[in-house]
Amino acid sequence: MIRFLNAKIICLLMVLTPGLVLAQKRESKPNVIFIYADDLGYGDVGAYGATKIKTVNLDRLSGSGIRFTNAHSSSATCTPSRYALMTGNYPWRVKGTDILSGDAALIIPLDRITLPKLFKNAGYNTAIVGKWHLGLGKGVKKDWSNRVSPGPNETGFDYSFIFPATADRVPTVFMENQRVVALDLNDPIEVDYRNKVGNDPTGKDNPELLKMKASPDHGHDNTIVNGIGRIGFMSGGHSARWVDEEISTTFLTTAKNYMRENADRPFFLYVPLTEPHVPRMPATMFKGKSGLGYRGDAILQLDWTVGQILDEVEALGIKDNTIIVFSSDNGPVLNDGYQDGAVTQRNGHLPAGVLRGTKGSVFEAGTRVPFMISGPNIAKGKVSDALIGQIDLLASFSKLLKQNVPLGEAKDSQDLWSTLTGATKTGREIYVEHSEGLALVKGNWKYIEPNAGVPYRKSTDTETGNSPEPQLYNLRDDIGEKNNLAKKFPDKLKELQKLLQLEKDKK
Structure with missing residues (x-):
């Protein structure tokens, strides 16, 4: 009899408190x-x-x-x-x-x-x-x-x-x-990143239609959509x-x-x-x-x-x-x-x-x-x-x-x-950062491998970090990476170079 009453109480609670049952069910x-x-x-x-x-x-x-x-x-x-x-x-x-x-x-x-x-x-x-x-x-x-x-x-x-x-x-x-979404099948979309398609105006030919000017050397002078020049050409899909x-x-x-x-x-x-x-x-x-x-x-x-x-x-x-x-x-x-x-x-x-x-x-x-x-x-x-x-x-x-x-x-x-x-306060021991080249961080030390790319990209005002020389920084004392310590700490440089190479060698 007691077991029967307990079962009825449990069923009643499930009906009256579905949120509680749901919370218990989803707790994990x-x-x-x-x-x-x-x-x-x-x-x-x-x-x-x-x-x-x-x-x-x-x-x-x-x-x-x-x-x-x-x-x-x-x-x-x-x-x-x-x-x-x-x-x-x-x-x-x-x-x-x-x-x-x-x-x-x-x-x-x-x-x-x-x-x-x-x-x-x-x-x-x-x-x-x-x-x-x-x-x-x-x-x-x-x-x-x-x-x-x-x-x-x-x-x-x-x-x-x-x-x-x-x-x-x-x-x-x-x-x-x-x-x-919302495509009119009678106005099919065509996309091309090399050659102009369709008759839509472009930022290059119709700059007077732009809501804001495009900067030179970025490629945002192709098809205009909503008054903005885009990268690439598009026709159709107007709706x-x-x-x-x-x-x-x-x-x-x-x-x-x-x-x-x-x-x-x-x-x-x-x-x-x-x-x-x-x-x-x-x-x-x-x-x-x-x-x-x-x-x-x-x-x-x-x-x-x-x-x-x-x-x-x-x-x-x-x-x-x-x-x-x-x-x-x-x-x-x-x-x-x-x-x-x-x-x-x-x-x-x-x-x-x-x-x-x-x-x-x-x-x-x-x-x-x-x-x-x-x-x-x-x-x-x-x-x-x-x-x-x-x-x-x-x-x-x-x-x-x-x-x-x-x-x-x-x-x-x-x-x-x-x-x-x-x-825990412990994170990764090492991490590889990636742009045009690679860098490896271990603890407070960061090594940037030599890279033949441009050190500064004027079009985006970007310091790329590229350099023909190896770079080594102590991020604890120099988080702004201003002082290259590669020549001052050759052993640390070799240690991080070896670690990065091991990462690159992994299949």
Whole structure:
């Protein structure tokens, strides 16, 4: 009789408190949201020292979890960083992982583990909402009127809402689960990165139609879409072409809808945003608000978007069971193709903070980026100087999810879950940074291998870090990498040279 009554009480509790039962059922499977900024620098965030711009929501996220001061993307540009994030492998080991055009084929291997596949294997629903830039299909030529695959869905995402490359490259359209959104089949899309197609005006021939002037030597003088010259030529798809001022809110709305539809089951949501990458054309509500030109306005828009995601997590009642990670794909750049006030209205702002270099540089500012994580079982209000890389998220989440990474795959990813939660202060022993050349960091020491490339790129005002001589820096005493100690510490130089060579020799 007692057992019968207990069973009835349990059933009654399940009916009256479904939320409690759901929470108990999902306790070991927290949601994970990874927000990825584009070209956001170490010094662009208030929590990292920015004083000329307010990032209240990023600072709020930082205060609710751990802020890492020595976190890195794998590379100083976007495509290779995203490749490393997805695969757990250094991109410089693989040919064809440089910055991709908008018509490039998919570069993510379909027969290997990826970050979203890891979550799928653990029973998660997975989604990407935002910038992709890892190629689509099996070749350059594509039929944009039909399904374009393989792409995000084949690499592990149950749901995808993306644009193919970057906002300054054609095709300037959204794609949902392999299909172009709002495409009129009577106006088919054609894309070409070598020869002009169609009759649309170009920035080169019709500069009077541009909303903002393009800088010389950047290639943003091809097909004009929404008053902005792009890289590459495009014809057709006029009903499907985006309006730049609405890109961010379109991604945000889609991400929030996904969260609402999946709030009752564990999900992994990857949100690679477009700010503050060019062309910077923020929504009207942000234009002129930063005093730093459109780049600053775009950062305000990014910060607001992060705040909206944080608020949605709270509104859905899943805050206590949701891990949120925020970072950037590489360092900052000001002059990147458009005259948008980023340079002329800088107003003393230091996008790289105390670091040397920019996007595209092997100096620290190229890959050392903001990185924050918060959520259940993660320390709050903590700052860590542990050396970590975005490439380590795959192996680290495998630990959390109790999923084995197949032998020989994601070989450059290290399990740093205890570091990410704040349980330990220890990070990586060594890390390889990548731009045109390679650098290796071990402890406080950094070695940059000799490189025959140009030391300074005028078009983007970039100190590349390239030099025919080896460079050695003590980042503890010289985080700005001003004093080359290669000749003063030959033994340390040889040690790091040997370590880098061992990394390069790995198969």
